[in-house]
Amino acid sequence: MDFEKIIEQIQFGVIGQEFEYLSATIDKLIKNYQQDFQQEDDKYKQAIKELHQSGEYDEPLDGEQATGTTYGQMMEHNLSEPFYELESFSSIIIESLIIKHLAYIEDILIKISFMVQKKENQVVPPNHNIAGHFTDMLKAVDYIKLVTQGEINIKDTRNWKMITLLRTLRHELAHGKRSFVLKEGVIDDINKEVPLINKGMLILKDFDYSQGLVQYGNEASKQPKNPKNKWNCSICSNINVLQKINEICMDFIHEIKSIYTIKYNV
Numbered sequence: 001m002d003f004e005k006i007i008e009q010i011q012f013g014v015i016g017q018e019f020e021y022l023s024a025t026i027d028k029l030i031k032n033y034q035q036d037f038q039q040e041d042d043k044y045k046q047a048i049k050e051l052h053q054s055g056e057y058d059e060p061l062d063g064e065q066a067t068g069t070t071y072g073q074m075m076e077h078n079l080s081e082p083f084y085e086l087e088s089f090s091s092i093i094i095e096s097l098i099i100k101h102l103a104y105i106e107d108i109l110i111k112i113s114f115m116v117q118k119k120e121n122q123v124v125p126p127n128h129n130i131a132g133h134f135t136d137m138l139k140a141v142d143y144i145k146l147v148t149q150g151e152i153n154i155k156d157t158r159n160w161k162m163i164t165l166l167r168t169l170r171h172e173l174a175h176g177k178r179s180f181v182l183k184e185g186v187i188d189d190i191n192k193e194v195p196l197i198n199k200g201m202l203i204l205k206d207f208d209y210s211q212g213l214v215q216y217g218n219e220a221s222k223q224p225k226n227p228k229n230k231w232n233c234s235i236c237s238n239i240n241v242l243q244k245i246n247e248i249c250m251d252f253i254h255e256i257k258s259i260y261t262i263k264y265n266v
Contacts, residue, residue, distance in 0.1 A: 016254065016257065033089075043082075091178075091236070099174055105163060110135070112256065157252060163248070182197065183230055184228070184230075185227030193244070197234075201231070202229055203229075
């Protein structure tokens with residue numbers, strides 16, 4: 001085996017290692033999150049227990065706005081604040097790691113498109129007629145299919161649809177949006193694989209720039225299903241979904257590497 005072949009195998013072998021590092025990071029994040037949640041839950045339960053033992057829990061609150069509300073019920077609400085903070089933290093972490101995963105996917109697909117150019121002895125590169133930094137993974141995928149005459153068609157891989165859906169989501173999140181608009185069909189396709197999207201309110205009328213308003217309808221549970229419906233959405237707070245996202249991305253890259261390996265005997 002010549003030296004150039006060895007170098008190629010080494011360089012190809014490390015492709016996708018980013019997802020292994022992310023997997024370890026996610027496991028640590030989930031463990032820390034669960035510990036923090038358990039600590040807050042223990043404090044909450046202890047505080048409520050003490051209220052019951054002291055008799056304060058069932059004491060009625062004074063004032064017109066407190067009709068039928070006890071001191072204990074008010075304290076349950078106040079003591080729940082740390083849980084809301086943990087949920088917000090979890091959502092932000094999920095958003096950030098979706099962006100990170102898709103950035104790695106995009107970088108890898110572009111790298112592979114240039115590797116394929118070299119293997120196929122193509123003069124025209126994947127970024128032909130593209131000004132500036134080449135970051136379009138869809139163009140890279142189309143280029144690979146074209147120059148291999150369809151032998152490497154990444155759009156036929158198991159997780160391609162989910163990767164493109166996550167890419168759509170990444171574009172929304174990368175602009176710093178905590179809420180965003182998606183069609184119901186897209187939401188359903190994503191949640192079928194990973195329960196990631198929370199539906200908020202149905203958008204009955206698109207944004208009217210003259211009025212500066214969006215007309216909203218009722219909440220999700222009260223609306224008939226329609227793939228074309230547009231919903232105001234947010235990312236869920238279940239940090240465990242990160243494991244599934246990482247698994248999908250890792251499996252996607254492994255499948256592409258397997259196809260490449262078979263074709264080029266790397």
